[in-house]
Amino acid sequence: MTVRIESNAHLTPEQERIYRLRHTLERDGGTPGGFLELLASVIADNTWRQVPSGVNTDKPFTSFRAFVEAKPPFGLGHRAEDIHALLQIRHPHEGAKSVRQEMAAMRAEVIRLLAKDGITGYTEDQRNRDIKAWVALDRSGGWWLGFFVACQVRLSKSTVTASTSTTTHESNKISAQEFAKRAGISADRVMRYYRAWEAASADGVVTKGPDDLYPGHEPIELPPAEEWNLYYSSRKGAFTERGALIAAAAEAEGIKPTKALEVSENPTALRAAILADWKTAEAARSALLDRMRDDIELQATMASTLISDTDFKRAVTVETRRIDQLGFIRRVAEEGTIKTPAGQIVKAPEKVQAEARQHLALAERAETPSAALSAASAYDRLQQLIGQVIDDNPEIQSNERRALLNGRIRRAARAFADLDFDAADGLSDQETVESLERLLETVTRCLALIKRAAPVEQSRTSEDA
Structure with missing residues (x-):
């Protein structure tokens, strides 16, 4: 397939297609419809691979770049770098x-073919601009992004406040919605950058506010990168009073405010994590306890919940008993x-003390819900040992009986002393009189028994000594 001259009468069908593609390109820079359609056809059918690559040869082109740069009638006769610009034309x-x-x-296919030949459409001028932008971001972090948004964005009428005013630069700016559309992000995020720069300007941290900036404004001196997060938050809720409190608490805990704000904005997710994970539930419990120390209303709410729910009430009783037993x-x-x-x-004898230490270690290591059972088992075992200690020691046994008797007598005396006989006028009857007489008989009999037993007990104590 050797071609020497360019003449429509001597072109193969494939060369005819290439000829028409080049003609539309040279005639007016590429008619959007005709040029793009022909290029798509040449790419889809691999026409560029089916024509000779030069005079006196039937060898096809080895690369798309060679095809583009080859002189007519074999190629397009243009620089491969220019194709990237032509691809931006919209059909x-x-x-x-x-x-x-x-x-x-x-x-996509043209870009891929050109990239294989080292043609990416990425110029050195663009590379230099990107490097300068990278340096600016590296040195000042989000400040550069905030500066750029403040230069480009104007507030819509609905968001203008008393502190903002219209300037001659406003007509060159675009809305946050338009900026977001072009950038592929949300308008809320754009406005967070805007508000951060606005707040920094109000504090005198940056020298120019949004009203003083305009598209293409020369760079200004930016604050240190670490100060950016004092004004900017990636969470929308950070700008509310609630968000400010959450952010402050997060900083006090040594974590990023964005993490805490993210959790606060999704209570359902927090609930799911608490229900599914023991560690999360424990963290929530600890936080609630810390908050309840200063929140009287929360204390009342939690107390009401505990006493009104049968299961919770039973759990409180069991845990109270466990704590007493462990004590x-x-x-x-x-x-x-x-x-x-x-x-x-x-x-306590050494044997009892040693066993108590062993039971204490086991009870404290027990995990809920077996902790209560472990504590109760250890408590019952110690009570048995204590009972043996009392039974094996006559002196302790005697003192124990005496202490029990004296305790009961003191309780009875207190109960009798609490009676108000001055208020009993007109209330007494025969039953009351008989009850008091029987009580008096019981006290008299007990007193006589105690008096008779006292010398015997004293003599036994003397003999033991």
Whole structure:
């Protein structure tokens, strides 16, 4: 397939297609419809691979770049770098889905073919601009982004406040919605950058406010990068009073405010994590307890919830008993003392103290809900040992009986002393009189028994001594 001259009469069908593609390109820079359609056809059918690459040869082109730069009638006779600019042309019918898909496929394939030849459309001027932008971001972080937004964005009428005014630069700016559309981000995020710069300007941290900036404004001196987060938050809720409190609490805990704000904005997710994960539930419990110390209303709410729910009420009772039992075991293990049923404090034998230490360690390691059972089992075991200690020691046993008797007598005396006989005028009857007479007989009999037993008990104590 050797071609020597360019003449429509001597062109193959493939060369004819290439000829028409070049003609539309040279005639007016590429008619949007005709040029793009022909280019898409040449790419889709691999026409550029089916024509000779030069005079006196039938070898095809080895690369798309060689095809583009080859002189007519073999190639397009243009620089490969210019193709990237031509790809930006929009087909007039690209609103139709089929045309849009055809153009997208063509552009992707052309970019891929040129990239294989080292042609990316990325110029050195663009590289230099990108490096300068990177340096600015590296040195000042979000300040540069805030500066750029303040230069480009104007407030809509609905968001203008008393502190803002219209300047001659406003006509060159675009709305936050338009900026967001072009940048592919949300308008809320754009406004967070704007408000951060506005707040920094109000504090005198930056020298120019949004009203003083305009598109293409020369760079200004920016504050240190670490100060950006004092004014900017990636969360929308940070600008409310509630958000400010959450952010302050997060900083006090040593975490990023954005994390706490994210959790606060999704209570359902927080609930799911608490229900599913023990560690999250424990963190929530600890936080609630810390808050309740200063929140009287929360204290009342939690107390009402606990006492009104049967399950919670039962759990409180069980836990209270467990804590009391652990306290008893710990006193025996650590202090080596025993409190008897009658209230005596006696020294615990080493055997009892050692077993108490063993039970305490096991009970404290037990995980909920087995903790209550472990504490109860240890408590019952120690009570058995204490009972043996009392039974094996006549003196402790005697003191225990005496303490029990004296305790009951004191309780009876207090109960009798609490009676108000001055208010009984007109209320007494025969039953009352008989009850008091029987009580008097009982007290008299008990007093006689105590008096008779006292010398015997004293003599036994003397003999033991």
